[in-house]
């Protein structure tokens with residue numbers, strides 16, 4: 001039997017529909033209680049152990065690194081929103097962690113992909129549907145570096161400016177452990193400088209329409225096992241359908 005969903009759009013409660021409307025307008029959404037305190041502790045512990053081994057700012061293919069990251073793939077509070085926005089045919093683009101050390105400077109404004117944007121899409125639709133989900137594992141403050149966004153910029157025809165000049169309507173999100181911060185990959189965004197004396201840790205799970213190209217191949221041993229033994233939804237998320 002095919003793992004492709006038979007219905008594209010899930011039916012939404014009024015509350016979920018309101019969240020979708022907010023995301024569509026502003027390009028971001030804060031999900032409360034996306035993971036439990038225990039899960040936050042597990043992610044911190046796992047990431048710290050991993051950092052000891054690799055000591056790089058970014059770790060890619062995060063799900064391949066340790067079983068304790070696996071629950072992030074189809075974490076219900078997040079996946080429910082992702083499917084409400086993108087429809088049921090979704091896949092993972094990448095799973096990454098980023099550890100920003102004290103003294104690290106401001107990131108530049110960026111979009112996550114190079115695809116040009118037109119708010120009207122093409123005559124047939126086709127906006128790039130990619131949503132990143134940040135699980136910030138440390139309480140974010142002005143000191144350790146909020147994620148800075150320009151709400152609504154996901155539909156701007158033009159690319160963000162170079163560097164990190166101030167936008168009058170920029171928003172500094174003080175993410176809290178336990179929350180998940182969803183943002184459209186085409187939203188202008190950047191992490192602010194870490195002026196504190198502690199590391200700032202985030203796991204980033206990026207989802208997209210299942211027909212888009214993923215950055216990761218999901219071909220290591222852990223992902224291969226999930227592709228063989230996981231649920232239909234996990235298989236779809238890992239791109240089990242090799243071509244369309």
Ligand SMILES: O=C(O)CCC(=O)C(=O)O
Pocket residue numbers: 098112134146147189190191192202204
């Ligand atoms: O560090 C952050 O808050 C944002 C990370 C980010 O935008 C990225 O890794 O592309």
